[in-house]
Amino acid sequence: MLKNIGNMIYWGLTMGDIYSIVFYTFSFVAMYAQIFFFVTFLEKRKHIVHNPAKIDLDNYPTVTVVVPCYNEEKTIHKTVKSLLELDYPKDRLKLFLIDDGSKDNTWNIIKEFDNGSNIFAFNKPNGGKHTALNLALEKSDSEFFGCLDSDSMVHPQALIRMMKYFEKDPNTMAVAPSIIVHEPKNFLQKAQSVEYDLSIYTKKMLGFLGGIHVTPGPFSIFRKRVFDELGPYHKAHNTEDQEIALRMQEHAYKIDHCPDAYVYTIAPDTVPKLYRQRQRWIYGFINNLKDYRHMLFRKKYGAVALFTLPSGLFGVIGVIFLMVNVLMNLTRFVYNKIEEIQAIGFSNINWGNGFSFHFDWFFINTRAVLWFTLIMYVFVLISIIVGRKLAENKSGIPISVLYYAIVYTVIAPFWMLKAIYNTIISKESSWTFERRVAK
């Protein structure tokens, strides 16, 4: 190997060499991140709390949960119903249902819920999710504040389990829940289900590290003073849930994750919907990262600056690199086949050749790339297994892991590229068409 590096320096770098260096760099960083998570898991696994089916708090602080709605007539009912079934004293929990200028029947539905005591409906001209949240912040006098996106439902124990984290640690300023895909039906939703389970694992590990960079829209709970001290929600490239987390990290406010506070979200069921949602997320990630770039690699900002943000950025570039790689190989294959047909004529092509296999171990690929890929797959599988165990106490590897692999190698690079493209031409990714329909 050293000899090769020597040669490279001596002969000058060819394109292939640069490609190899880039590939190995990505493999190294990706592997580093996975091992970092795994070591954290081994170190902290005893600290993962599993709450009993029913828990009590010493006292029940007041909580406001706001549901911002925009054209959600189909899902809002289920969302509010799940909140009403929360195991939390009714006089300590206020629900704010805010219609952000919907054009459908949303307002009439939420108006019905308003009871003047603990459920309040508000109507305002459309201004974006962050304006709805800020209206609720103005009107709320509770000690705790949370939001629930109107495409999601909560588990009855979710709130009380999260409140336990605040009770145990007065330094905890926000707690993120575990998000699970609600009744995944099709291929795409099953693939996302695996992804969400995987992210429960990474989120818990980031929680241990103090490196959480998103407090997801579906049901993250904050101490209200976070907003009093740091200011209200920002538009933040339509990803206000990423921005507030980064702002908190900037000020060293502790964010934890409660693995058994379940929130069920309706995952996009078609490729265009998923594409739009993810494009918005990645666009938000890149642009919030741009806004908070002063934090990158600065040790005073802790794990989020040293680990989460850099590996997230590498992840985006890595997935694109992987796709370019796959596309290049595919193009080369097609090109060669065409060239062969041109050279010898269609009738002379020996089609059988590509398929007749006589096994000879010599032809097994022994390039290091293959080992790294295998090792990465093993780590990702471990993450999924642990995530599923943490999330829903399920064991084993579901077939949908394959769906996940397919969706994320084939489609993900496109939304990432689009998000980067939009960043370059400064085009905001919109919420507007991202309406999901509950079935």
Add this chain to the structure above:
Amino acid sequence: MPTHEHEPNDWKKYIIVFFITVTIFVGGLSFSNYLNNKKLDQLKSIESTISLDLMSSETQYSLLEEQSCRDISTSVLSSELNSLADKISYSESNIGTENIDVISLKKYYSLLEIKDYLLMKKITERCGEKSIFVLYFYKNDNCEDCTRQGYVLTSLREKYPNLRVYSFDYNLDSPAIKSMTSIYKVPDDLPALVINGRVYSGFKTIEEIEKTFPELEAIAPKETTKSKSGTTTKPTTTKTTTTSTVKN
């Protein structure tokens, strides 16, 4: 009043994880290196077997010069050369065309080809067999036509199993190849073919070759069977076309 402070950075963990990753990385690279060396060893052993077989044939030939042609065994060599060509071609793409070991294996392979060619020529002349020898010169870089010529020769070889194709990397630093190119006056306009002693440069289609050499029909097998070994060139990476089976 709560204090807002980040968890202290666990530098020890960052460093430990770094070393674990480096270990896995270096482990992966060495393991891959180890397997590649195993493969190169296998190639070396194939080459020495072929060399031994060739010598044995040559010796047989010298001994039995005046004797019956049938007693000289030659068929063993060809299929082994075939499979060797495939493996060298694969190694070029897998281990690298610049790899010193791969280059030296390829040089040795070229020598074996030349020896096989010379011997086969003598045998066929003496025994009055109809045979066509193709010497094919190519280069690896910037030669689209070489790739296409590789496809053509592979296809021809499948059609006429008795056609003997020997391929040489024009740029391989080998005195024997240099001698061949100067004897046959092979131009540097590649691909170039030397068919039964005559030189052709530039890409030639199947039809052109068939037209120029009607003798091909004579060596065509009566029943068209695909080459048994199933080995063809891998022109995606190299053009190490191989010899084909001789039937006495």
